[in-house]
Amino acid sequence: MLARRRHVYFAMMGTCIALFVLAWSVVRLWSVPAAVGMCVVAMIIPPVAAMVANRRGPDDRWWDDPSGDPTSDEWWDELDGRHRRPRDRP
Secondary structure (H helix, E strand, O other): OOHHHHHHHHHHHHHHHHHHHHHHHHHHHHOHHHHHHHHHHHHHHHHHHHHHHHOOOOOOHHOOOOOHHHHHHHHHHHOOOOOOOOOOOO
């Protein structure tokens, strides 16, 4: 999943750079409004690319990863209901 998101991110950012370069090196010679329009589209791509790259998929279980601190992991496991100790019944 991460590799696919990374590829999509780099493809989107490459498209953004290509739009800027083409707009001001080629398209502006024929139409300045078209070049400006291409730049406006290119300005919208980076925030969308960041959202795509940072999106978590349904198979990403990042909240279950242990933090490395045993005390903290025990505490979170207790809150999540895992490794629960049997309650004392009166």
